[in-house]
Amino acid sequence: MTRSLRGKVAVLGVGETTYYKRGGAPEAEGKLALQAIIAACEDAGISPKSVDGFASFSNDQNDPSRLAAALGIKDLRFANMQWGGGGGGGSAAVGNAAAAIATGMAECVVVFRALAQGQFGRFGQGPRRNAIFGDMAFTAPYGLMSPAQMFAMRVTRFMHDHGVDAAALRAISLASYHHAQNNPRAVMHGRPLDAEKYDASRWIVEPFRLYDCCQENDGAAAMVLVPAERAKETNHRPTYLLSAVSGSHYRAGASAHNTPDYATSCFKTVAPRLYEMAGVKPADVDVLQSYENFTGGVLMSMVEHGFCEPDACNEFFVKENLIAPTGKLPTNTSGGNLAECYMHGLGLNIEAVRQIRGDSTNQVPDADVALVGSGPMVTPVSSSIFGSEATL
Amino acid sequence: MSYLHAGLPKPMPRPDGLDAAYWEAAAQDVLKVQRCNACKGWQWGPEWICHRCLSDDVGFEAVAPTGRIYSYERVWHPVHPALQEQGPYLVALVELPQCDGIRMVGNLLGNPRQAVRIGAAAHAVFEHHADDDPAFTLVQWQLD
Ligand SMILES: [Zn+2]
Numbered sequence: 281m282t283r284s285l286r287g288k289v290a291v292l293g294v295g296e297t298t299y300y301k302r303g304g305a306p307e308a309e310g311k312l313a314l315q316a317i318i319a320a321c322e323d324a325g326i327s328p329k330s331v332d333g334f335a336s337f338s339n340d341q342n343d344p345s346r347l348a349a350a351l352g353i354k355d356l357r358f359a360n361m362q363w364g365g366g367g368g369g370g371s372a373a374v375g376n377a378a379a380a381i382a383t384g385m386a387e388c389v390v391v392f393r394a395l396a397q398g399q400f401g402r403f404g405q406g407p408r409r410n411a412i413f414g415d416m417a418f419t420a421p422y423g424l425m426s427p428a429q430m431f432a433m434r435v436t437r438f439m440h441d442h443g444v445d446a447a448a449l450r451a452i453s454l455a456s457y458h459h460a461q462n463n464p465r466a467v468m469h470g471r472p473l474d475a476e477k478y479d480a481s482r483w484i485v486e487p488f489r490l491y492d493c494c495q496e497n498d499g500a501a502a503m504v505l506v507p508a509e510r511a512k513e514t515n516h517r518p519t520y521l522l523s524a525v526s527g528s529h530y531r532a533g534a535s536a537h538n539t540p541d542y543a544t545s546c547f548k549t550v551a552p553r554l555y556e557m558a559g560v561k562p563a564d565v566d567v568l569q570s571y572e573n574f575t576g577g578v579l580m581s582m583v584e585h586g587f588c589e590p591d592a593c594n595e596f597f598v599k600e601n602l603i604a605p606t607g608k609l610p611t612n613t614s615g616g617n618l619a620e621c622y623m624h625g626l627g628l629n630i631e632a633v634r635q636i637r638g639d640s641t642n643q644v645p646d647a648d649v650a651l652v653g654s655g656p657m658v659t660p661v662s663s664s665i666f667g668s669e670a671t672l
Numbered sequence: 673m674s675y676l677h678a679g680l681p682k683p684m685p686r687p688d689g690l691d692a693a694y695w696e697a698a699a700q701d702v703l704k705v706q707r708c709n710a711c712k713g714w715q716w717g718p719e720w721i722c723h724r725c726l727s728d729d730v731g732f733e734a735v736a737p738t739g740r741i742y743s744y745e746r747v748w749h750p751v752h753p754a755l756q757e758q759g760p761y762l763v764a765l766v767e768l769p770q771c772d773g774i775r776m777v778g779n780l781l782g783n784p785r786q787a788v789r790i791g792a793a794a795h796a797v798f799e800h801h802a803d804d805d806p807a808f809t810l811v812q813w814q815l816d
Contacts, residue, residue, distance in 0.1 A: 410681065410682065412682070413684040413686045421680050421683045422778055423758075424777060433743040436744065440790050483760075531723065538715075538774060542765075542775075
């Protein structure tokens with residue numbers, strides 16, 4: 281590929297606020313956003329005033345112009361929002377920021393997400409309006425309105441088609457909680473989960489139990505991206521973006537559950553482009569961060585990123601394969617959306633960077649290639665790959 | 673009698689008229705979905721043009737209200753105050769093989785704890801809420 285982001289942009293810094301349970305943040309969402317941005321700039325060793333662009337996703341309500349005003353930024357050059365809901369834009373926002381840098385539109389772009397579900401409404405609740413029209417009129421009156429309810433039927437169909445057992449979903453949850461026990465940032469730090477506790481947990485919507493579902497949290501996270509030439513301005517191990525792509529398959533956005541290819545995480549067309557741009561294969565990936573809105577989405581994401589054949593899920597998805605440092609493919613090593621924090625998956629990109637730096641609380645030895653899959657089952661989805669200097 | 677407790681958002685036709693024919697037909701116990709008058713292809717949900725041939729000559733046509741279960745879910749956790757006392761309920765995604773495999777979402781009537789088999793044949797049941805404001809009809813499904 282001649283036109284590519286591969287190796288052109290580096291992650292200079294990452295940062296986040298304290299992560300809270302929904303409603304637990306002592307600060308307003310806008311202040312959390314500023315705190316995370318300042319923390320990421322501190323980690324990068326730069327002044328926030330030298331940031332000249334912002335990229336976010338999922339209708340983040342912290343307008344870059346207001347952020348720039350608050351931070352005293354002199355020259356705002358890039359203000360970007362990725363379309364689409366859920367966490368599907370987590371890696372796309374990184375890609376959009378990187379594209380701006382690679383093409384000379386900006387020099388130092390912060391990717392951020394701030395989310396205070398205690399202050400601005402919960403994703404896990406249905407609409408409260410008396411009447412509704414449009415796409416939701418074909419689902420909400422039937423009691424199909426929360427994200428868990430929107431995605432459960434996809435996962436059920438996939439499990440039916442490929443004979444996947446419930447234990448495969450459980451393994452994904454157990455791995456996230458396992459990693460969270462070593463991560464002091466994790467909201468579920470100190471709250472371990474075992475198979476018995478998982479099996480005894482209540483159904484949310486079959487096939488998802490409570491522990492198959494992401495948390496609802498308050499907090500903010502940010503990453504500082506700069507041209508690759510600046511990768512060594514800090515003492516961190518240099519971390520480069522190898523690839524970031526987004527999209528979705530044919531008519532993924534057909535309404536009322538009518539996308540022709542239904543039982544999918546929506547990565548089938550995205551993952552091949554991801555690997556092509558990065559110049560790596562699934563077998564080269566040392567550590568994976570795979571967005572858990574629900575465990576079933578992780579399972580399909582991993583299949584569609586080439587880590588497991590669809591008919592081999594019951595053998596592959598066991599806890600031992602998914603945990604650092606010894607697993608075949610350590611996955612969600614911060615605890616992820618299930619057990620660290622649901623920051624719409626930006627935390628997963630940050631954890632991938634920490635793995636390449638060697639700074640994770642569940643470090644995979646000699647991690648050179650880290651992959652992030654963002655927001656399965658929504659449209660568009662996105663993925664990114666980060667690499668060490670050795671991968672350039 | 674309605675399958676779910678009252679109080680969920682009531683469906684209304686879009687103000688721009690795109691799906692009006694569907695709702696009007698449902699009120700008369702008829703299932704209508706979109707069909708392209710140019711290429712005769714079916715599509716659902718409604719679009720302004722045909723996604724195959726891009727013709728804007730797209731109409732609605734009555735179809736046999738029968739299908740088969742493509743997927744389903746049993747919901748336990750109430751996410752709306754109206755469902756607090758509901759208990760588990762079933763949502764089904766029903767495929768209409770006679771219409772290029774388009775799919776309809778509805779509740780699957782009967783015992784909410786029943787075993788559901790993907791591929792099972794089902795037929796539509798029109799659940800009228802004529803006295804509601806606004807009045808509406810839900811297209812529900814029942815195993816044959
Ligand atoms: Zn046509």
